[in-house]
Amino acid sequence: MPQPFAMPDFYVPYPARLNTHVEAARTHTRDWARAMGMLEGSGVWETADLDAHDYALLCAYTHPDCDEDALNLVTDWYTWVFFFDDHFLEVFKRTQDRAGSKEYLDRLPHFMPADPAAGMPEPLNPVEAGLADLWRRTVPSMSDGWRLRFAEATEALLHESLWELDNINEGRIANPLEYIEMRRKVGGAPWSAGLVEYAAGAEVPDRVARSRPLRVLRDSFSDAVHLRNDLFSYQREVEDEGENSNGVLVLEHFLGCSTQQAADAVNDLLTSRLQQFENTALTEVPALAVQEGLTPLECAAIGAYTKGLQDWQSGGHEWHMRSSRYMNDGMADAAAPALGTGVLDVRSLFGGRPAEARLRALGHTPHRAVGPSPLPDLALPYPLALSPHHQEAKRRSEDWAEAMGLLDDIWDRPLMEGFDLALCSAGIDPDATLEELELSALWLTWGTYADDYYPMVFGRKRDLAGARAQTARLKACLPVDDPAAAPEFAGNALERALADVWARTAAPMGREARTALWSSLDAMLESWMWELHNQAQHRVPDPVDYVEMRRSTFGSELTLLMGRLRTGSVLPEEVHRSGTVRALENAVADYGALINDLHSYQKEVEVEGELHNGVLVLEKFFDVDRETAVGMVHELMRGRLRQYEHLKQREVPLMYAHFELDAEGRAAFEARLRELEDWLAGVLHWHRSVRRYGAGDVYAGAGTPLLRERADDAAPVPDWTTPRGLGTTAARVATAFA
Numbered sequence: 001m002p003q004p005f006a007m008p009d010f011y012v013p014y015p016a017r018l019n020t021h022v023e024a025a026r027t028h029t030r031d032w033a034r035a036m037g038m039l040e041g042s043g044v045w046e047t048a049d050l051d052a053h054d055y056a057l058l059c060a061y062t063h064p065d066c067d068e069d070a071l072n073l074v075t076d077w078y079t080w081v082f083f084f085d086d087h088f089l090e091v092f093k094r095t096q097d098r099a100g101s102k103e104y105l106d107r108l109p110h111f112m113p114a115d116p117a118a119g120m121p122e123p124l125n126p127v128e129a130g131l132a133d134l135w136r137r138t139v140p141s142m143s144d145g146w147r148l149r150f151a152e153a154t155e156a157l158l159h160e161s162l163w164e165l166d167n168i169n170e171g172r173i174a175n176p177l178e179y180i181e182m183r184r185k186v187g188g189a190p191w192s193a194g195l196v197e198y199a200a201g202a203e204v205p206d207r208v209a210r211s212r213p214l215r216v217l218r219d220s221f222s223d224a225v226h227l228r229n230d231l232f233s234y235q236r237e238v239e240d241e242g243e244n245s246n247g248v249l250v251l252e253h254f255l256g257c258s259t260q261q262a263a264d265a266v267n268d269l270l271t272s273r274l275q276q277f278e279n280t281a282l283t284e285v286p287a288l289a290v291q292e293g294l295t296p297l298e299c300a301a302i303g304a305y306t307k308g309l310q311d312w313q314s315g316g317h318e319w320h321m322r323s324s325r326y327m328n329d330g331m332a333d334a335a336a337p338a339l340g341t342g343v344l345d346v347r348s349l350f351g352g353r354p355a356e357a358r359l360r361a362l363g364h365t366p367h368r369a370v371g372p373s374p375l376p377d378l379a380l381p382y383p384l385a386l387s388p389h390h391q392e393a394k395r396r397s398e399d400w401a402e403a404m405g406l407l408d409d410i411w412d413r414p415l416m417e418g419f420d421l422a423l424c425s426a427g428i429d430p431d432a433t434l435e436e437l438e439l440s441a442l443w444l445t446w447g448t449y450a451d452d453y454y455p456m457v458f459g460r461k462r463d464l465a466g467a468r469a470q471t472a473r474l475k476a477c478l479p480v481d482d483p484a485a486a487p488e489f490a491g492n493a494l495e496r497a498l499a500d501v502w503a504r505t506a507a508p509m510g511r512e513a514r515t516a517l518w519s520s521l522d523a524m525l526e527s528w529m530w531e532l533h534n535q536a537q538h539r540v541p542d543p544v545d546y547v548e549m550r551r552s553t554f555g556s557e558l559t560l561l562m563g564r565l566r567t568g569s570v571l572p573e574e575v576h577r578s579g580t581v582r583a584l585e586n587a588v589a590d591y592g593a594l595i596n597d598l599h600s601y602q603k604e605v606e607v608e609g610e611l612h613n614g615v616l617v618l619e620k621f622f623d624v625d626r627e628t629a630v631g632m633v634h635e636l637m638r639g640r641l642r643q644y645e646h647l648k649q650r651e652v653p654l655m656y657a658h659f660e661l662d663a664e665g666r667a668a669f670e671a672r673l674r675e676l677e678d679w680l681a682g683v684l685h686w687h688r689s690v691r692r693y694g695a696g697d698v699y700a701g702a703g704t705p706l707l708r709e710r711a712d713d714a715a716p717v718p719d720w721t722t723p724r725g726l727g728t729t730a731a732r733v734a735t736a737f738a
Contacts, residue, residue: 003329004234004239005262005263007328008264008267009352012314014311016315016317017061017064017311017314018061021060021071022056025060025072026056026057028072029079037125045086058075059074060315061316062312063308063312066199066201070198076130080130081188092104093168096165096169098162098169101162102162107128108127108128108155109151109158111131111132112131116139116140142197142198145203146206149194150191153190163185163245164186164243168243172646175640176254179245181586183223186245187225189221190219192225192312196312201304202304204301204305208302213287216277216280217305219544221309223269228316229320230246231266236326268621272357275357281306284533357623360623362540367606369606370601370626371602371695376630376631378634382677384427385678386426389426389434390422390423392438393441397422404493404500406445411449411452416445418697420690421441421445422437422441425437425441427686428563428678428682428683430678439505440559443559446494447555454467455535459535459536462535464529464532474498477495478506480514502521517565520557524558538611547614550614554589554593560589570664570665571668581655587640587647588679591637591644592679592680594640595684596683597613597614598614598630601615601630602693603693606698607699614636615633
């Protein structure tokens, strides 16, 4: 059968190495699979299938340094997960048996008890038997924190198979943002990252395991693994199995392009995620180690874990070129003549699409005149409702900002009056009381002011140390135990205002609600540090990293959470943590943030020299003009809106049944859906109505005191396009590959 596209040139910056125990692992896992019932008689595999797939080779490439016992166990885990994938396909996907699949999946977590000494049910099939055996053999040597994280990853891998099955049943192809988000769960690479910790003998310290740098290492690793697999498995999955959860198919559908063009775009995204991994490992992880005071042993463990993930990338690529599961005609023969010599191929570092993409991200010219940005027709199907308390909340919030000192430096009263942040509150909280609306307007005032303040005060000077100190003082203004307790320092206007609005908001709340609110504020503060980190590098962010962080930088997570906490709920917390609710809220948050990116393009790119705008991110990633990027952003927004409606119509009723919600619970969730839709309508109306983003407004405020003081005091933009420093003479080889 002819291949549907020519394989692109992959960015593989690390050499693949082979574990010397590969033959022992082949023999061991063949015997183990037979003992678990996975071979003859299973209806899924014969011995010849297992031999042809050669999971021992995969594990020997991806874990080149572990001993024989560890390699045997890891190989058994991969044999199990691939058998599960094929077993689920044959028994449930081909038959489209959703009810049976849910019952099947619901049993599997019982074979991963948090307490290794706890009992398990009697296995009923090879998948259950294999999982029970592997759990007993693995968890005694790992910490409680690792067990919890690995069990979560395994359960996500198993249960999100229903998402794939539902899409097949409905003939539905996901939008790119949804696909990346869901593929991490169903694709299993976060699960693979957990096995890297085991095989490398390098558990990530539990106290930083969920921090942004470690999360990005895991997620960028996962995305690269999955996107690579999508390229190699397209023919088998799409043409043979009828799958529609494949990145090439997703971009083919989204971009309306040929399969070859979609494959090239997937490879560009794969490259971008690998480069995000490198950037995080080299710039964010060391800063985390200093900030958290990690011990030398903890730093060594993170280093070994990072190296293990790099080994996995290169080894996984090598295996994909050789396994019979995949489309790889002639690739192994065309590979480097000797194992490990791939490191000598520097073309992808200094030439070709990977190098060009890196330079586009680092070589943006700030403050270029772009003029007003074209706005597409953003036709939301949700009616706008405005609170009758808008004008009074506006007056109170402006008086409050003046009293707190927020109008003394980067803002003044006329500027804030034009922003009319209370109008946004009136749209997103149309049923609020005057006091509730005032509080909402104060939060929007403080958040918008702080979002302007950070890049102006710290970004232009690339003062990351000053920003980190300021962030620490702001966090000190958020006491959870006693919200009314004033910080021990006098504080600047930013701190005084935060302490005041925190005390007003958190004091009437219970501790659980305060903790949730604190967490969302912590995420927003850290997201502003992420923006400054990119600004210091003069780096336009990776598109996936951008979208995921934008939910925090725009304040979507905070304002959506506050609406839920304020109104209270009869719903159990498990509902709010469910995959369906997270997907609904992420779709809404992304749509709202991209509304802002479309409206603020001239203000941010031309006036502020900003790098964090979705239109600019897609311009640089796809190397297209602004109008094309605007169209892409709009299509992403439409995709997120279609996803929201799909979830509301298809997934929410299933969620009701799963959690056995009664009439009161269902009515409460319907009210929550209306809150999300009010939020969207209010955000769009505010952007269309205020004096902040129009062509005549974007230079307003240039005469305020702090802006006058700092206008000529910005640090120069670094030149990243020419390698400099000791040893960079070697970069001249780039001209040989251009």
